[in-house]
Amino acid sequence: MKIILTCSFLLCALSAQSGERQRMITIGGALTEIVYALEGESSLVGSDTTSYYPVEAMKLPKVGYLRTLSAEGILSLNPDLVILTDEAGPPPVLRQLKSAGVNLRTLKAGRSLDDVKRNIKSIAKILHREKKAGALIRRIDKANETLSQMTGNTPYPKTKKVMFILQHGGGAPMVAGTDTAADSIIKLSGAKNVVEGYAGYKPLTPEAAISLNPDVILTTIRGLKQAGGKETLLKNPSISLTPAGRNGHVIAMDSLLLLAFGPRTVEAALELNQACQGL
Amino acid sequence: MNSRMRKAITISLPFIKFKAPVLLLLTGLLLVATAIAASTGAVSIPLETFLSGDLSSSQKAVFSFIRLPRILLAIIVGASLAVSGAAMQGLFRNPLADPGLIGISSGASLGVAVVIVLGGPITGVFGFYSLSVAAFVGGLITCLLIFRFARLNGTFSVIYMLLAGIAINALAGSGTGFLTYLSNDEQLRSLTFWTMGSLGGALWPAVIVAATVVIPSTILLIKNARKLNVLLLGEQEAQYLGIDSENLKRIIIICTALSVGAAVAVSGIIGFVGLVVPHLIRLTVGPDHHLLIPASALLGAILLLAADTFARTIISPAEMPVGILTSLIGGPFFLWLLMKQYAGRCGI
Numbered sequence: 219m220k221i222i223l224t225c226s227f228l229l230c231a232l233s234a235q236s237g238e239r240q241r242m243i244t245i246g247g248a249l250t251e252i253v254y255a256l257e258g259e260s261s262l263v264g265s266d267t268t269s270y271y272p273v274e275a276m277k278l279p280k281v282g283y284l285r286t287l288s289a290e291g292i293l294s295l296n297p298d299l300v301i302l303t304d305e306a307g308p309p310p311v312l313r314q315l316k317s318a319g320v321n322l323r324t325l326k327a328g329r330s331l332d333d334v335k336r337n338i339k340s341i342a343k344i345l346h347r348e349k350k351a352g353a354l355i356r357r358i359d360k361a362n363e364t365l366s367q368m369t370g371n372t373p374y375p376k377t378k379k380v381m382f383i384l385q386h387g388g389g390a391p392m393v394a395g396t397d398t399a400a401d402s403i404i405k406l407s408g409a410k411n412v413v414e415g416y417a418g419y420k421p422l423t424p425e426a427a428i429s430l431n432p433d434v435i436l437t438t439i440r441g442l443k444q445a446g447g448k449e450t451l452l453k454n455p456s457i458s459l460t461p462a463g464r465n466g467h468v469i470a471m472d473s474l475l476l477l478a479f480g481p482r483t484v485e486a487a488l489e490l491n492q493a494c495q496g497l
Numbered sequence: 498m499n500s501r502m503r504k505a506i507t508i509s510l511p512f513i514k515f516k517a518p519v520l521l522l523l524t525g526l527l528l529v530a531t532a533i534a535a536s537t538g539a540v541s542i543p544l545e546t547f548l549s550g551d552l553s554s555s556q557k558a559v560f561s562f563i564r565l566p567r568i569l570l571a572i573i574v575g576a577s578l579a580v581s582g583a584a585m586q587g588l589f590r591n592p593l594a595d596p597g598l599i600g601i602s603s604g605a606s607l608g609v610a611v612v613i614v615l616g617g618p619i620t621g622v623f624g625f626y627s628l629s630v631a632a633f634v635g636g637l638i639t640c641l642l643i644f645r646f647a648r649l650n651g652t653f654s655v656i657y658m659l660l661a662g663i664a665i666n667a668l669a670g671s672g673t674g675f676l677t678y679l680s681n682d683e684q685l686r687s688l689t690f691w692t693m694g695s696l697g698g699a700l701w702p703a704v705i706v707a708a709t710v711v712i713p714s715t716i717l718l719i720k721n722a723r724k725l726n727v728l729l730l731g732e733q734e735a736q737y738l739g740i741d742s743e744n745l746k747r748i749i750i751i752c753t754a755l756s757v758g759a760a761v762a763v764s765g766i767i768g769f770v771g772l773v774v775p776h777l778i779r780l781t782v783g784p785d786h787h788l789l790i791p792a793s794a795l796l797g798a799i800l801l802l803a804a805d806t807f808a809r810t811i812i813s814p815a816e817m818p819v820g821i822l823t824s825l826i827g828g829p830f831f832l833w834l835l836m837k838q839y840a841g842r843c844g845i
Contacts, residue, residue, distance in 0.1 A: 285682055289622065355666050373695075387628055389695045414815075423539050423810075425538045425540045454700070459563075
């Protein structure tokens with residue numbers, strides 16, 4: 219028994235030592251971005267379909283969408299470590315992977331800059347790139363200082379009220395409430411989420427969209443395309459009767475940049491802040 | 498047509514004397530529901546302000562571009578579903594028949610799933626209406642398929658239609674299931690919400706398109722009420738009485754398919770109304786189609802308008818899928834009515 223234990227400890231230690239040669243899979247766009255930011259991509263053998271930044275990440279073998287993973291797809295890449303966000307699933311597949319002996323490491327999906335930094339540190343530890351992580355975190359902190367200066371300079375009445383539309387298929391628009399990544403990034407950028415009455419993404423009554431008086435409509439590039447483009451979106455009464463709609467204040471950003479809470483989150487917040495102020 | 502026959506039917510169905518009061522009562526209820534719906538919502542427009550015509554410009558805009566089309570759409574869709582249900586139950590002589598039987602709902606779901614999951618972003622004006630178009634086309638194609646199967650041996654057979662309907666509905670369902678499996682979060686979310694129905698997309702174009710399809714087919718169905726009454730006696734008996742049942746079946750199926758297709762296209766799938774509203778009317782005032790069809794139209798409109806008013810106000814600013822509420826409001830009432838009937842019949 220003792221011998222087995224010692225052996226397994228030794229094996230663990232060995233595999234930890236050989237961090238450079240790991241066969242890793244990342245599930246979740248933000249986590250893949252972090253690996254690239256830490257220049258640890260040489261150990262990546264695959265990722266999921268939400269990992270499309272940087273461009274090189276698109277060339278990695280894809281194991282499917284993060285919520286509909288399949289065990290065999292992941293096993294076929296023969297990984298020695300799978301780093302995944304806690305949004306990944308379905309749970310039975312994760313259990314299958316575990317029982318097949320795959321090493322899983324779950325990290326919390328980011329909702330704040332602290333989460334981002336914590337995920338960077340965790341991944342840096344796995345990749346033995348603590349130095350790189352330190353530099354990256356310092357860069358984020360510095361950008362954050364610039365951001366807080368800009369948001370701090372905005373007097374309160376000028377705070378823009380932003381409504382994030384996940385999708386608008388013509389019916390009730392699907393709008394972000396509190397406790398969503400969209401809510402976090404809006405607040406981080408110094409603006410205000412117009413919805414405070416509910417949590418999560420819910421279809422919003424068109425009339426309520428108007429009575430909430432948003433100054434800015436924020437959406438993803440994909441969401442805007444699905445809604446038929448800016449022109450079509452602005453024609454819908456639920457949008458056109460709001461201050462944002464009357465003035466044509468629609469901002470569309472890439473969903474991974476805007477919502478994933480990865481290394482580029484401060485950039486996204488800055489971009490959003492600039493876009494709001496420029497209106 | 499033949500006045501002697503009409504008289505005979507009138508005698509066999511004594512409920513006909515209720516026709517005017519029942520329709521008047523239902524019309525009154527619909528007016529009350531409309532007034533309540535018009536004066537409630539996230540943007541406050543009190544009834545007194547509304548009646549005095551003293552609206553601010555934003556209230557006016559909200560009322561005329563958002564609330565009014567939505568109220569009208571609820572009335573049109575509710576009437577369409579209930580009338581189609583009544584006609585289907587008459588045609589199939591089966592109390593469980595509803596418009597879903599001829600494949601409209603399953604086909605429409607499949608069409609919508611194809612567009613949401615495989616279509617990707619469609620730009621331009623068509624992108625905005627793509628779901629409606631997909632639902633309408635999907636529904637009609639499925640209905641045509643079922644119709645063809647029902648006519649395989651030359652004449653149109655109701656039994657074949659039922660069986661082919663079950664098989665083709667199942668096929669469409671598996672197609673939708675497969676697409677659901679392929680979908681990601683966002684797609685799954687829009688797909689699920691679509692199948693629970695919503696009148697949130699009520700815009701004037703939708704109202705006008707739905708009205709131009711639904712109103713003529715409802716009128717045509719009311720015109721065929723007498724023939725449907727005769728059909729209740731049995732298909733052969735109806736033929737002996739001079740009814741071209743082949744033609745009748747075709748008219749009813751085409752009317753319901755178009756009408757429900759248009760309703761589903763603008764509102765997604767709204768359950769319960771088509772199945773249960775005709776039963777509510779039958780249980781209270783009897784099975785005469787002269788009364789059943791117009792009364793179902795009114796009650797369907799009332800139920801859906803009431804449900805939709807709740808849907809857009811109870812968890813405001815968010816919105817509840819209206820399909821949940823039609824069952825929630827209508828279900829207990831229907832059970833109560835059923836129990837009352839049962840108690841009356843068995844002397845409990």
